[in-house]
Amino acid sequence: MHISEGILPWTTLAGGYAASALGVAIGLKKIEDRQMVKTAMLSSTFFIVSFIHIPLGPTNIHLVMNGFIGLLTGWSCFIAVGIALLLQALLFQFGGITTLGINTFNMALPALACFLIFSPFLSGKKISVLLTGFFSGFISVFLSTLLLSFSLVTAGEPFIPAAKLVFAANLPLMIVDGMITALALRFIERVKPEILTS
C-alpha cells in the first residue's frame, strides 16, 4: 500500500511529512534504549513478513500487519513503519522519497489507533485475544486503505476512480489480515506472553 512519486500535490506531501515527523518525534522522545533495539528488530520482521503471499483464488495478497506492529511497538510505531518505508524507497523505489511522509502516516496512524484502543484487552481470555487481534488487523488495514484513498483524492478528480479501485481491491486483505493477526496474537499469548505485556 504505497503511493508512488509524482502523483500527489505538494500540500498533501508536506502535510504527510509534518504529521509523520510529529509521530516520529513523539516516538523518539518516549523510547528507551532497550526499546530501540527491540523496535528496530521488530520492524525488520515486519518487513520480512510482507513477503508472505497468501493465495486467494487465482491471485494472491501480501500481508500488511500494521495493527499487529502497532500493538507490539506502541508509540514507536511511526518509527517502525517509517524506517521500513525509507529502506523500500531507497532500495526498491516502492513508494518514494517525496511520498515517504504521507505513506508513513497512512500506515502508522491506524497502527497507533489500534494500540490505543485495543492494548488494554490483550491479556486474559482466549476469545478476548482473538477478537482484539481480528479487529486490530481488520480496522488497521481498513483505516490505512481509507487514508490512502483520501490521499489519492487530494490529487484531483481524475484520481477518484483509481482511489475507489484501490479501496475495493483491498477489501479481502482486511479480512485475511484480521484473521492472521488474531491467530498470531493468540499464538504469542500462549507461547511467550511477556512480549504482549512489556
Add this chain to the structure above:
Amino acid sequence: MQIESFSKGRSPLHSTDPRMKLLACLPLIMLTALSQDILQVTASLAGGIILAAVAGIYSRLLFQRLATVNVFMIFLWATMPFTISGEHFWNSGPLSISREGITLPLLVTLKTNAIALYTIALPGTSTIIALSHAMLHLRVPGKLVTMFYFFYRYIGVFADEFSKMLRMLEARGFRASTNIHTIKVYAFFTGMLFIKSHERSERVYNALVMRNFRGEFPLLTHFTLKRRELIFMAAMSCLFMLIVLL
C-alpha cells in the same frame, strides 16, 4: 539476501561522498515530483538517464526494477484516457480519448521513472551503512539513524530465518492454498518469527549494554570534500537550474 543491488561499482558516482549524493538528489526529486510541465519532466528524465549511464548501472536488473515501478502506471493508462473529459483527441465508436487523458498519465509515468533513476543512481550507489553515516553527519536524529541501522542489519538475518522456516514447512508437505489451514499455518509462522526476533533483540541489547551502548554510535570517521565532490555538486546544480528554467 543481497538487496543493495547497485552499491558495488567503480564509477565516479560510486566514489562520490554519500552526503553530497543525498543533498543533490533531494531537490532534484522534489522538483520532478512537483512539476506539472511535460518539457521539464522530460528534461529531468533525461538527466536521470545520463546519471544512470555515468554510474554504469544499466543491466537487466535495472530494467526489472523499473518494470516493477511501472506496474501502477498500467492502472492509470487503463482508466484515465477514458474517464477524463477535455479537448477532443481521438475517438472510435463509444470510446473517446481526450488530450488531458493522455497527458496526465504520461506526466506521471515520466516523473516516476525519472525519480526512480535518480534514487538508484545517487543514493542507490552507496551502501546503506555509508548512507546512515552520511545521515548522521547531516544532523538526522542519532537515535533514528541508529534504529535504521539495526533495522537494516537484521533484515538479512530474519530473511534467512524466514526461508529456513519456509523450507521446514515444505519438507513437511505444506502447500499454500485458499483455505483456513493456510491462514492458520501462516499466522503461527508469523507469530514464531516475531517471537524469535523479540528473543534475539534481548540478546543483542544485552550484548550492547555490556559494551557501553548509550543509544547512539559515536562518529569516528569524517568525510572530507575533495575536488570531485565540488565538480559533482556544480554539475547537479546546473542540471537543477536547467530544469527550473525550461
